[in-house]
Amino acid sequence: MRKLVIVAVLALLGTGAAAPVRAGSTRPDVDAVRGWNGLALDAVRTTRATDADAARLYAMLNVAVYDAVNGVAGSRPARAHALVPGPGPRDADPQAAAVTAAHAVLVHLDPARTTDYDARRDADLAALRGGPAVARGAAWGRHVGAGVIAARTGDGSTPVESQPAGTGPGVFRAAWSGTQYRAVRPFAVADAGRYVPGPPPALTGVPYAAAFAEVAVLGSAALPDPELLATYQFWSLPAGSSQPPGEWLRIGLDVAGARHLPLADQARLTALLTMALADTTVATVTTKYTYRHWRPTTAIREADTDGNPVTTADPLWSARAGSVGGTPEYVSGHSSYSAAGAATLAGFFCADAIPFSHATDSAPGGTPRDYAGFAAAATEAGRSRVYGGQHFEFSNQAGLALGRGVAGEVLATRLLVRSGPTHVGACPR
The missing domain is CATH 1.20.144 (Vanadium-containing Chloroperoxidase; domain 1)
Structure with missing residues (x-):
């Protein structure tokens, strides 16, 4: 029985x-x-x-x-x-x-x-x-x-804290929660704050105007483009999905499974990967909280207040994503998570060019996409935020750099052999 x-x-x-x-x-x-x-x-x-x-x-x-x-x-x-x-x-x-x-x-x-x-x-x-x-x-x-x-327990992840809504040119307008993560104790890195980038470009400068012009076109809901929309949706991963960290965990599990890694190696891979993703959260939230930068929707609708002679206000502009975005714009969290995931996987396997196919939780029709390697997927994930009108390209690039930095420290310092050489070149062992 x-x-x-x-x-x-x-x-x-x-x-x-x-x-x-x-x-x-x-x-x-x-x-x-x-x-x-x-x-x-x-x-x-x-x-x-x-x-x-x-x-x-x-x-x-x-x-x-x-x-x-x-x-x-x-x-x-x-x-x-x-x-x-x-x-x-x-x-x-x-x-x-x-x-x-x-x-x-x-x-x-x-x-x-x-x-x-x-x-x-x-x-x-x-x-x-x-x-x-x-x-x-x-x-x-x-x-x-x-x-x-x-x-x-007591790592700072609770209680939930919020940053109030802001006002004025360049400032994110809505209140947002989860800001306690800026002070959460990292899993692996010594100081997540060292990966917080410098400020976004000045509103009055040419770099800002260039990024403004790009997202105003590529991220506009008024300019239909099925491929740009599909790419945005593929990586959008809203509430109810596995979230961006979960997609990189899924990618890691699939690649490990295809290579038939033994239990000890699977466990080390997923621990390195998820520690890097969790610590990326801390630096990302700290950056958002520190700079509280406005989203493209607000920036484009109120460009007449930014002091930049090149930008032009469009009060009717809407993002391809259909929403403004729920947290400050700088940096792109999707970009930082994707870079951390891609860099950790490439470091563990000692190769980036490992082809894989993957369908995210938000993939249109559940259709997978093929990638030549981890960095290629991270690059697409980051650009998808511009296509959705959610982020400027400078926030994508800063997020990618942030994630790579966190992953680099995790690979260099954690879960290494206790005796003998700990690395083969840059690859941990």
Whole structure:
């Protein structure tokens, strides 16, 4: 009877009656990294989490999985921990550790779906066929999950803070929330503030006028262009989607899956990637809060107030996106997240030119696009914000530089081998 119940739970969860076994091995594989990240992505979609909250959730889950796997004796080469040091118990099952660590984090961050997470945990552990190694791994994973939760408690992500609406030329007009993230404790970088760029171009200068002219044409709702609209929509990723950090996590999971990375490497990849994305949030929100720059819609409608003799006001101008934008314009968060994701993936794989196909949560018709590499996708994601009339190109470029900077520090300093050379050229090991 117990066996029938387990099989029914596994079928309900879409995992089948037994875990798959890797070629050349008799050991079952529950694909913990992909499976539990899938649940995290669904949690962000279901709760309509902000990009900042989503990035934090992804990072907490993947740091817990990495530390759980990394702490188990036999995981080689020995690497630095992220938040919770080892060693874990000898001869523990690393997959069981990954499952229970991820479960602990998701139950804490998304308690409304505890029943679903409990069922998935129980099904995964049952698929691993039990035994002392699975029990030891599960206990270690619970310990690590609790440690990650404790380490991130009081990190500044709550309570929610807002910046009031502004007035005058160049200033973002609406109040916006989530500004507490400018002071959130980073996961990996020493000081996120070092990646805050200098100010946007002066309203009265030529660089501003050039960017103004470009977005006034490319981002205008009055000038129909199906391809520009489709590109904007593909990368728009509004509330209810996995958010920009989630799309780069999905890309990383897909590329890792295509390359059949072992569990330890999958865990390290997703931990590096999500820590870089979460820390990019801090620098991005700080930049937006500091400069509070106006969006193109306001800038174009009120160009007669900017003091620039080259810009011309168009009170009827509307963005192709159909909205002004809910946070200050400088920098583009989509650009900073995309650059952080692309740079981390390129650094981990020691190559940018890895072709992949991907359909975002907001892809029109669910149709995927093909990319020659990570940087190509990030470039398109950044430009999509200009096509939507949401950002100026200088904010795209500043966002890309910000994300690359954060990723560079994460790759240079975190989750490295404890002995011997830590890098092959610029590629971490």
